[in-house]
Amino acid sequence: MKWITGVARTVAAVLVTTILITVPAAGDVFLGVNAGRMDVGRSGAGATNLGLTLSSDLDVLHLDLGVAAELTRTAISGETRGGDIDVDTNALYVTVKTPGTVFVRLRGGFMNETVRVGRSSDSDSEFSWGAGLGANIGKVRVALGYTTGWGAVDYLSFGVQFLIAGARE
Numbered sequence: 001m002k003w004i005t006g007v008a009r010t011v012a013a014v015l016v017t018t019i020l021i022t023v024p025a026a027g028d029v030f031l032g033v034n035a036g037r038m039d040v041g042r043s044g045a046g047a048t049n050l051g052l053t054l055s056s057d058l059d060v061l062h063l064d065l066g067v068a069a070e071l072t073r074t075a076i077s078g079e080t081r082g083g084d085i086d087v088d089t090n091a092l093y094v095t096v097k098t099p100g101t102v103f104v105r106l107r108g109g110f111m112n113e114t115v116r117v118g119r120s121s122d123s124d125s126e127f128s129w130g131a132g133l134g135a136n137i138g139k140v141r142v143a144l145g146y147t148t149g150w151g152a153v154d155y156l157s158f159g160v161q162f163l164i165a166g167a168r169e
Contacts, residue, residue: 034070038089050072062099063099064096064099070091093108093109128148131146133145145159
C-alpha cells in the first residue's frame with residue numbers, strides 16, 4: 001500500500017507544479033492564512049491550528065476550477081487523557097467555486113496528517129473533502145470552511161486570502 005502513497009504524492013506534485021505554472025497566465029492566484037479547530041476522532045479532542053494556503057482559480061463554464069495547497073500546524077495544543085494533542089497537515093486539493101461576490105467552494109484531494117498525543121505519534125495520508133462559504137471583497141477573499149476525510153481529522157476554519165497575481169490584479 002505504501003507504493004500507492006508514493007504514486008499519489010508524485011502525481012500530486014506534478015499536478016500542482018503544472019497548474020501553478022500554467023493557470024496564473026489566465027486565472028487568479030491567492031495566498032492566504034486560516035485558523036481553526038482541528039478535531040481528532042469522535043472524542044472531541046483537538047487542537048487549534050494556523051494554516052497557510054496557496055491557491056489558483058481559472059474561470060471555466062461559469063465556475064472557477066482550481067487547485068489549492070494547504071499547510072497547517074498546531075498553534076495551541078489540545079488536551080486529552082493521553083497528554084497534549086497536536087495535529088499537523090499538508091494537503092493538495094482540486095477546487096470548484098461559484099462565481100460572484102458571495103461564493104460556495106467545494107474541494108477534494110489528498111491530505112497527510114500527523115497526530116501526536118503525548119509521546120506517541122501517527123501519520124497517515126488520505127482522501128479528504130470539504131465545503132466553504134465565503135465572500136470576495138476587492139482583492140481579498142474571506143471564507144468559513146469545513147474539511148473532513150476518511151481519517152480521524154476534521155477542520156473547521158476561517159480564512160483570509162489575498163490576490164497576488166491574476167486577472168483582477
